Amino acid sequence: MGNMDPKALRMRVENISTIPTIPSVLKQLSTIIENPKVSLNEISHFVSQDPALTTKILQMVNSALYGFPGRISSVNHAVMLLGLNVVKGLLLSVSVFEIMHKAMIGLREHSIGVAIVSREIARKKGLKEPEEVFVAGLLHDVGKVILTLAWPEEYDRTVREAESAGIAIFDAERNRFSETHAAVAGWLSEKWHFPKKLCECIANHHRPQTSALAPFETAMVHTADVIVKARGIGYSGDRLVPDVSARAWETLALSEADLREILKELEDSVEQATEEFRA
Amino acid sequence: MPKIPVEQLKPGMKLARPLENSSGMVLMAEGTELTEARISKIENMGIDSVFIDGPSRPARPKEELLSELEARFRKAGNSPPMAAIKKAVREHIEAMYG
Numbered sequence: 298m299g300n301m302d303p304k305a306l307r308m309r310v311e312n313i314s315t316i317p318t319i320p321s322v323l324k325q326l327s328t329i330i331e332n333p334k335v336s337l338n339e340i341s342h343f344v345s346q347d348p349a350l351t352t353k354i355l356q357m358v359n360s361a362l363y364g365f366p367g368r369i370s371s372v373n374h375a376v377m378l379l380g381l382n383v384v385k386g387l388l389l390s391v392s393v394f395e396i397m398h399k400a401m402i403g404l405r406e407h408s409i410g411v412a413i414v415s416r417e418i419a420r421k422k423g424l425k426e427p428e429e430v431f432v433a434g435l436l437h438d439v440g441k442v443i444l445t446l447a448w449p450e451e452y453d454r455t456v457r458e459a460e461s462a463g464i465a466i467f468d469a470e471r472n473r474f475s476e477t478h479a480a481v482a483g484w485l486s487e488k489w490h491f492p493k494k495l496c497e498c499i500a501n502h503h504r505p506q507t508s509a510l511a512p513f514e515t516a517m518v519h520t521a522d523v524i525v526k527a528r529g530i531g532y533s534g535d536r537l538v539p540d541v542s543a544r545a546w547e548t549l550a551l552s553e554a555d556l557r558e559i560l561k562e563l564e565d566s567v568e569q570a571t572e573e574f575r576a
Numbered sequence: 577m578p579k580i581p582v583e584q585l586k587p588g589m590k591l592a593r594p595l596e597n598s599s600g601m602v603l604m605a606e607g608t609e610l611t612e613a614r615i616s617k618i619e620n621m622g623i624d625s626v627f628i629d630g631p632s633r634p635a636r637p638k639e640e641l642l643s644e645l646e647a648r649f650r651k652a653g654n655s656p657p658m659a660a661i662k663k664a665v666r667e668h669i670e671a672m673y674g
Contacts, residue, residue: 359600368599463651465651523661524665527648527649527662527665528665528668529648536647536648537648537651538651538652538658538661538662539652540652540653540655541655541658543655543657546657553660553664560665561668564668565577565592568577568579569593
């Protein structure tokens, strides 16, 4: 199979709800969050109709990944603490987590790792909204899930191709689909009306130097991805550490001590999170 | 932090996470130092294992982890940032073995 037409690719991805292999919860959620005026009540209502989803989102915000004192017992409460955008992102993450696990074993651990490291870098750099970078980390590879669901056989071949040729998964994707998972996730995050900064982090995590609106946050997710791959936590389509962008690295200026602490946090949190999300 | 089965707990160990009952009430705070009395209390609560402060020792030998690290970096460039990341991860792995 040769290159796919990029326009056709984008059209299919943006019409995610017409793809038969996309699970219904993801389709419904997509329809709800693509409305830019969606209210807290609508989100709460949607979630409360799905007990499994309610449980998952509360499990997530009450997990050790967040460390809030006391219990968060309702979706409304979570939104008050984390903000609507973060909750939208978390809802999406928990609904793709299971699919993620089936689509590519290890992608969930990789994504949690990148979320943790992104947030840790954000905290070290004094970013005001570290939770938004956390969500960007959780969702940065959601494009791989979408590609697997929409083109299962082709994507499977792409992964095997990357493996046998010893190339990065995003190069193999470009060869086959003419675009990468980052672009795919970027289109969807725009469609879902994520904040512009969040969209940029997700769409540009392999080329942070092109980020115009959020160079700082994109550098964080990009660098987090490299660090998690360097530590070898989870699996994301290849077993190679990509080069970190020189400019992103300079922007963040992480010290040796920063790196040491980040790796420690990564190790501790992933261990705990894997335990909590084992189900 | 390692998750230690209750029967292997020893006085002097510290809780790495708060101990909560099923409704989320904190029974012992994070950082609590275990005593014989506290250990038997944990046993009586029917808890199987708890998180304890300190690094977990990986199940696989160090040499294996380090050679996988080399393999992951085989296509990476020799830039100072990549060298710094690799060095940090190598030291991190070595530290896990104490």
